[in-house]
Amino acid sequence: MRLGVLDVGSNTVHLLVVDAHPGACPLPAHSHKAELRLAQLLDDDGAIGPHGVDRLISVIKEALQAAEDKGAEEVLPFATSAVREARNADDVLERVRAETGVELQVLTGSEEARLTFLAARRWFGWSAGKLLVLDIGGGSLEVAYGIDEEPDAAASLPLGAGRLTAGWLPGDPPDPDDVRALRRHVRTEIARTVGEFSRFGTPDHVVATSKTFKQLARIAGAARSAEGLYVQRELKRESVEGWVPRLAGMTERERAELPGVSEGRAGQLLAGALVAEAAMDLFGVERVDICPWALREGVILRRLDHMESA
Numbered sequence: 001m002r003l004g005v006l007d008v009g010s011n012t013v014h015l016l017v018v019d020a021h022p023g024a025c026p027l028p029a030h031s032h033k034a035e036l037r038l039a040q041l042l043d044d045d046g047a048i049g050p051h052g053v054d055r056l057i058s059v060i061k062e063a064l065q066a067a068e069d070k071g072a073e074e075v076l077p078f079a080t081s082a083v084r085e086a087r088n089a090d091d092v093l094e095r096v097r098a099e100t101g102v103e104l105q106v107l108t109g110s111e112e113a114r115l116t117f118l119a120a121r122r123w124f125g126w127s128a129g130k131l132l133v134l135d136i137g138g139g140s141l142e143v144a145y146g147i148d149e150e151p152d153a154a155a156s157l158p159l160g161a162g163r164l165t166a167g168w169l170p171g172d173p174p175d176p177d178d179v180r181a182l183r184r185h186v187r188t189e190i191a192r193t194v195g196e197f198s199r200f201g202t203p204d205h206v207v208a209t210s211k212t213f214k215q216l217a218r219i220a221g222a223a224r225s226a227e228g229l230y231v232q233r234e235l236k237r238e239s240v241e242g243w244v245p246r247l248a249g250m251t252e253r254e255r256a257e258l259p260g261v262s263e264g265r266a267g268q269l270l271a272g273a274l275v276a277e278a279a280m281d282l283f284g285v286e287r288v289d290i291c292p293w294a295l296r297e298g299v300i301l302r303r304l305d306h307m308e309s310a
Helices: 050-069 089-100 109-124 161-168 176-198 211-219 237-248 252-256 269-282 295-309
Strands: 002-008 012-019 027-035 074-079 131-136 141-146 153-157 205-209 234-236 287-290
Touching: 002 050, 002 295, 012 050, 012 295, 027 050, 050 074, 050 089, 074 295, 109 131, 109 141, 109 153, 109 205, 109 295, 131 211, 131 269, 141 176, 141 269, 153 176, 161 176, 161 269, 176 269, 211 234, 211 237, 211 269, 211 287, 234 237, 237 269
Parallel strands: 002 074, 131 205, 205 287
Antiparallel strands: 002 012, 012 027, 131 141, 141 153, 234 287
16 A cells, blocks of 8 residues: 655654555655744744744645645654644644644654654664664654664653754854853753663664764765665764864855755754764764664554554
């Protein structure tokens, strides 16, 4: 069957259409995305303003039309931290339902981490052993660890690249004092969770997903996305440590000229790099393998599992 998954994230609204059936690898058929940056549309009270809601509804309607055009039999809609943490989340969800017919499932941070872990486990397989998965989104950082398809530990921290950029790095280029303050904040937040994971022992394989890690790997010399999903890509901690001060000295426009860095994400790359550096350091990780599957694929895989069991 042809399935669509509609991801209302902190940075983008992304529709992914795949051809899939239980027991088979989902094959991408179409991708439709719009940069919305919901995390940056919150007002001083933490609510998504009327303009933001109007824009969200318009983008969802466009995505539904694209899913229909591509013949999707079912669309799985979900939202992450930007909607989850909005003060008026219930009102936003009701307006979306009333005007588009879409019942957005708001995932908890733990659900995000667990579904991303499932996707990474299926991609790398059982031979990967004990798996540690890191995912930096626009609104949050997810960490999960385990040896099965369901992680033994999962955490979600408010350390997304978009959120941190908006709240901590107003300058272009940012003020060095702001960068140092953000670095301290990120490391303090991550350090609080390390003990929850370290009691399970050293992972056999460390995996990173998300646009931030992919862009950092690319500027550090990893293969271009055009070379395909199955090309192995990795990111070393020493590379991130070398790039952080360079990114801190660049303007947003200069970062956008780096290989693999999109104009829309260039402004968030430094904050994302600070989170990646801190996570790899505090968890004792020297290198990560980049996983092309993440939360959207996890949602699809869980749906296929439910179909098979039914």
